[in-house]
Amino acid sequence: MLQSQLFAKIKKETPKEAEVISHKYLVRGEFIEQSFSGVYRFLPLGFRVLKKIEEIIRAEMRKLGAQELYLPALQNKNFWLETNRWETIDPPLFKLKDRHQKETALGSTHEEEITDIVRKRIKSYRDLPFSLFQIQEKFRNEIRATGGLLRTREFLMKDLYSFHSNEKDLINFYQKVKMAYFRIFKRCGLTTLCVEAATGTIGGELSHEFMVLSEAGEDRILICKKCNFGANIEKIGERTKCPKCKGQLEKRNSIEVGHIFNLGTKYSQAMGANFVDKNGKSFPIVMGCYGIGLPRLMAAIVEIWHDEKGIIWPKEVAPFQIHLIPIESTQKVKKIAKNLYQDLQEQGIEVLYDDREDKTPGEKFAEADLIGIPYRIVISERTIKSNSVEVKERKEKGTKLVKIKSLSQFLNSK
């Protein structure tokens, strides 16, 4: 991508509506832009990051054997009446009326939709277990949106649903999802804690939240210093002693990036999703649901990975892998930079090529630091004297001169 063509007007100053660090950097770097309260636009740079996160999640869902589908945002009121959540779900639904004055709502979650799909098809224990997921927009009528992408009213979510003939099978799958979630967050550069959580209006038997420790987080959790117990204060209340080992509990702020639920038979009973077992007896399907909010995850990554100059994207979620920056636009520098740009692209590496000739080195560097691409490669008269380029890792302080010939080798070794 030529930076001269990139649809991004990177800002020197922080717009005043931004308060948390991830919001500030994402807005300044033109990853996102607020449309109105709690509703965000993803600009080309931000969209690339979002897609990277989406692909990581999709890959891990497939490894679980889950099949992807896509459900409507506009939902049938009758399903919500069946589960008795039309009025009670919190945050409430965004409700609207069609031209015939018939009520409908924008989906804040999809248990009703998925359970309807399943009840129409699944009649036998032989069809179980299986799992389905989607990556789709959710709408939540929050009292208040906060912290940029940390809490929005419309957001992209991955929701996975699993269906089982018995509790044991569900618990087995639940554990696998847990492991998949740890892998997803790790690939996004995050260390997460899995803590016991309150099930809220999703309901069910029990649930676990995946937490990223951060001061920007709204959740308060208690972590045991002795055993690996952890829980949301919302679930267990304020206390100082670990309920498992009596060890000292530590209170921390955290961002909830994922939440998994053992739903039991709450929805299958409410909506009549039953199967017959070997003996011909009918039982409600045992269900689980598992969510990850993508924009919040993106914000959490920035909360963890930044310095005073800007974002430091972990490689797997970075919008580009290499930021190629020629400085001093002499014919020789330009020619070598252009060739290198083509070479790298042919190798399938995503390169942002700062071909702008009217920008000073300082400005290019400042913008590069802000948008946080993992590798910065500078080409100048100085570096080409020794047939080299200067390589700097965003997360490191120092730079390294690397011969152009051995650049690919150097990058591959990373």
Added chain:
RNA sequence: CGGAGUGUGGCCUAGUGGUUUAGGGCGCUUGGUUUGGGACCAAGAGGUCGUGGGUUCAAAUCCCACCACUCCGACCA
């Protein structure tokens, strides 16, 4: 929804009744000079001071209403 705050060209802001035909910085346009950490010179474009109403000889400035946004509370991926 309760509490607090903010609203001035695209962005950050100065100005809190009269010398303001609303000032500066960034950005933008044109020309020139520059080029290893957010360059310099010159010329230029861009504003219903959130909206409506009121007070006043006079309102960005005071009053009222409304709107929008941010933060704290509750809720959540």
